[in-house]
Amino acid sequence: MKRVVVGLSGGVDSSVAAYLLKEQGYEVIGLFMKNWHDDSVTISNECPWLEDSNDAMLVADKLGIPFQTVDLSEQYKERIVDYMFSEYEKGRTPNPDVLCNREIKFDVFMKIALSLGADYVATGHYCRKAEIETENDPVYQLLAGVDQNKDQSYFLCQLSQEQLAKALFPIGELTKPQVREIAAKLDLITADKKDSQGLCFIGKVRLPEFLQQQLKPKEGLIYEVDANHPIYNQPKPSFQTKEEELAFLAKDIAYEPQFGKVVGNHQGAHYFTIGQRKGLNVGGTKEALFIVATNVNDNAIYTGQGHAHPGLxxxxxxxxxxxxxxxxxxxxxxxxxxxxxxxxxxxxxxxxxxxxxxxxxxxxxxxxxxxxxxxxxxxxxxxxxxxxxxxxxxx
Missing domain, CATH: 2.40.30.10 (Translation factors)
Known part of the structure; x- marks a missing residue:
C-alpha cells in the first residue's frame, strides 16, 4: 500500500482529494500547513488559519485518516513574504502562489512528507499529471485540469521533474460542481465552504497594509497620459537582426512627468501594479483610469483612460x-x-x-x-x- 500525505487546507478541494485517494487504496495521512501567525493584516476572519485547521481536522476525522499540523511559518516568511517585500520594493509584482507551490508545498512540505515515509504528496489542485516512457527515465507532464473554468496548472508552472514525480492531483479529472457534490454526499464540513482568496494559506490580506509593515508610505503624484501622446505613435526603426526587433518590442516606455498631467496623489508607487484600476481614488474622468506604468525611483504613477489605452x-x-x-x-x-x-x-x-x-x-x-x-x-x-x-x- 503506497502512503500519501495530503496537504489538507481546510477547503473542499483537498478534502475530496483525500477521500478519493483513500478510495483508491492508498494509505492517507492529512497534514495541515500553518504558514502564518499575524492575524492583524487578514481581513475580518475571511480565512483565519485556526478555522481552517479545525475544518481540516474534522474532515480527517470523518474520513478516518491520521492528521497533524506542521508549522512552516518561519520558512514561509523567509521564502515567500521576504521575497514579496523585496520584489514590491523594486517595483515588480510577485506571484506568491506560484512560489508557495515551488518553495513550500512541493519542497519544505514534501520533505516532511517523505520523512514520514510517504511515497507521494497530494494537493487539491485542478490539474493532471501524465507520464511518458522514454529510453532513460520517465518524463512527467503537467496537464490542465478537466474543469476549464478552474484549471490551476499555472500555479504549478515552476515545478521540476523531481517534484512532479512525487506529486498526485486526485481531483484534476473532476469539475468543481462534481467535487462539491462528492463532499455533500459525504457530509463533509467543507462541502459548501467558499474558496479561499488572497495569499496562499494566509487568507485574504489587505495588501497595502501588509506591505506597509515593511515598505513605508511615501506620497507621490499620479499622472494621466493621453492616448494620442506622440510616445505611442513613434515610427518603428529598422533592425539588423530579429533579436534587435524583439528587444525593441519588449522594452518598457520610459515615462516622464511632462508626458502627462497631474490628476491625483498616492501613498507609494510600490503598492501599485500595471493594469490596476482600483485604489487610485481619482474621479472625474470619462473612462476609468488604468495604471500603465509605475516608477519606484521617482515614486510616480502613470495612468491612461480605458482598458484599450495604448500604454497598456x-x-x-x-x-x-x-x-x-x-x-x-x-x-x-x-x-x-x-x-x-x-x-x-x-x-x-x-x-x-x-x-x-x-x-x-x-x-x-x-x-x-x-x-x-x-x-x-x-x-x-x-x-x-x-x-x-x-x-x-x-x-
Whole structure:
C-alpha cells in the first residue's frame, strides 16, 4: 500500500482529494500547513488559519485518516513574504502562489512528507499529471485540469521533474460542481465552504497594509497620459537582426512627468501594479483610469483612460536566462531556436498564440496579438495543447 500525505487546507478541494485517494487504496495521512501567525493584516476572519485547521481536522476525522499540523511559518516568511517585500520594493509584482507551490508545498512540505515515509504528496489542485516512457527515465507532464473554468496548472508552472514525480492531483479529472457534490454526499464540513482568496494559506490580506509593515508610505503624484501622446505613435526603426526587433518590442516606455498631467496623489508607487484600476481614488474622468506604468525611483504613477489605452499593450516580453524554467527539460530550446506555443501571463488569462525565441541572454516571447498589462515579476507560462511545459519571471 503506497502512503500519501495530503496537504489538507481546510477547503473542499483537498478534502475530496483525500477521500478519493483513500478510495483508491492508498494509505492517507492529512497534514495541515500553518504558514502564518499575524492575524492583524487578514481581513475580518475571511480565512483565519485556526478555522481552517479545525475544518481540516474534522474532515480527517470523518474520513478516518491520521492528521497533524506542521508549522512552516518561519520558512514561509523567509521564502515567500521576504521575497514579496523585496520584489514590491523594486517595483515588480510577485506571484506568491506560484512560489508557495515551488518553495513550500512541493519542497519544505514534501520533505516532511517523505520523512514520514510517504511515497507521494497530494494537493487539491485542478490539474493532471501524465507520464511518458522514454529510453532513460520517465518524463512527467503537467496537464490542465478537466474543469476549464478552474484549471490551476499555472500555479504549478515552476515545478521540476523531481517534484512532479512525487506529486498526485486526485481531483484534476473532476469539475468543481462534481467535487462539491462528492463532499455533500459525504457530509463533509467543507462541502459548501467558499474558496479561499488572497495569499496562499494566509487568507485574504489587505495588501497595502501588509506591505506597509515593511515598505513605508511615501506620497507621490499620479499622472494621466493621453492616448494620442506622440510616445505611442513613434515610427518603428529598422533592425539588423530579429533579436534587435524583439528587444525593441519588449522594452518598457520610459515615462516622464511632462508626458502627462497631474490628476491625483498616492501613498507609494510600490503598492501599485500595471493594469490596476482600483485604489487610485481619482474621479472625474470619462473612462476609468488604468495604471500603465509605475516608477519606484521617482515614486510616480502613470495612468491612461480605458482598458484599450495604448500604454497598456506590448507585443513581446523578455525572461532572463537565470529565471527560465522548463518542466519539460527535453523540450528546452538552444540559442537561435524558436517554438510556437500558447502562453498566459497571469492566472485566468485565456491562452494566447506566441513564439518563443531563445537567445544567449534569455528568452523573448513574441505574441501574435499585443497583450495588455504585461507585468514585471509575474510568471509567463507556455503550453503545447493542454500541457504546461515551462515558465519564467517577466523581466
Amino acid at each position: 499593450f506590448k507585443k513581446a516580453l523578455f525572461i532572463d536566462q537565470s529565471e527560465l524554467h522548463w518542466i519539460r527539460e527535453d523540450l528546452r530550446l538552444a540559442p537561435g531556436e524558436t517554438m510556437e506555443v500558447m502562453v498566459r501571463v497571469r492566472y485566468r488569462q485565456p491562452l494566447q498564440k506566441a513564439t518563443l525565441h531563445q537567445v544567449n541572454s534569455g528568452m523573448y516571447i513574441e505574441f501574435n496579438e499585443p497583450q495588455s498589462a504585461i507585468t514585471q515579476g509575474q510568471f509567463a507560462a507556455w503550453h503545447i495543447d493542454d500541457e504546461l511545459i515551462g515558465s519564467g519571471v517577466i523581466a
